[in-house]
Amino acid sequence: EVQLQASGGGLVQPRGSLKLSCKVSGVKDYDAISWFRQAPGKEREGVSAIDITIGGDPYYAESVKDRFTISRDSAKNVVYLQMNNLKPEDTAVYYCAAGDMPWNYGKLWGTYGVDYWGEGTLVTVSS
Numbered sequence: 001e002v003q004l005q006a007s008g009g010g011l012v013q014p015r016g017s018l019k020l021s022c023k024v025s026g027v028k029d030y031d032a033i034s035w036f037r038q039a040p041g042k043e044r045e046g047v048s049a050i051d052i053t054i055g056g057d058p059y060y061a062e063s064v065k066d067r068f069t070i071s072r073d074s075a076k077n078v079v080y081l082q083m084n085n086l087k088p089e090d091t092a093v094y095y096c097a098a099g100d101m102p103w104n105y106g107k108l109w110g111t112y113g114v115d116y117w118g119e120g121t122l123v124t125v126s127s
Contacts, residue, residue, distance in 0.1 A: 002026040004033075004118025006096045011124045012086055018123060020081040022096030027116055030098040033079040034059075035070065036110055037092035037123075046109050047094070048081060051101050059102050064090075086125045093120035 004027065008020040022033060034049035048070040049059040058070045069082040079096065099114035 002116050004096050004098060004116055006094060006118050006121040009094060009121030009123045011126065013127050014087060014125055016086050016125070017082070017084045018086065020083065020094055020096075020121060020123075022079045022081075022118060024077045024079065024096075024098065027098045030100075030115055032099060032101045033072065034097045034099065034102070034114070035079075035081050035094055036097060037090075037094045038120075039089075039092040042092075044110055045092075046102055049101050050079060052079075056101075083123070086123075088125050091123060091125045093122050095120045 003025045005023040006020060008018060010018060012018050031053050032049045032051050035047040036044050037047050038044040045061060047061050047064055048068055050070045050072055060068060067085045072079045096118045097114045098116040102109035105113045
């Protein structure tokens with residue numbers, strides 16, 4: 001059974017931190033684990049991705065660069081998203097996904113390049 005189980009969301013004040021986890025099991029033939037988010041009334045946005053095959057630079061959306069860090073524990077099959085200096089505009093449901101790195105998809109990443117989606121975890125940034 002394919003499972004991408006995201007956890008770690010919650011309510012945090014602006015400038016606070018949260019660490020999301022994505023537990024991966026039963027997924028085969030994928031190159032990357034990614035995080036997407038979707039805020040109410042907005043389009044889905046690719047946030048970050050990490051290549052679990054050949055390594056290389058991770059991907060970060062401009063909106064989260066220098067604030068978010070993606071990492072993995074290969075022994076536990078878990079990918080993390082450390083989110084620092086959170087802003088109200090980071091409020092969204094965050095989803096982890098398995099598929100490809102975004103380099104070849106541009107704005108179509110998410111529509112293409114994702115083979116498996118997990119359930120989301122809600123992050124609310126508010127005072």
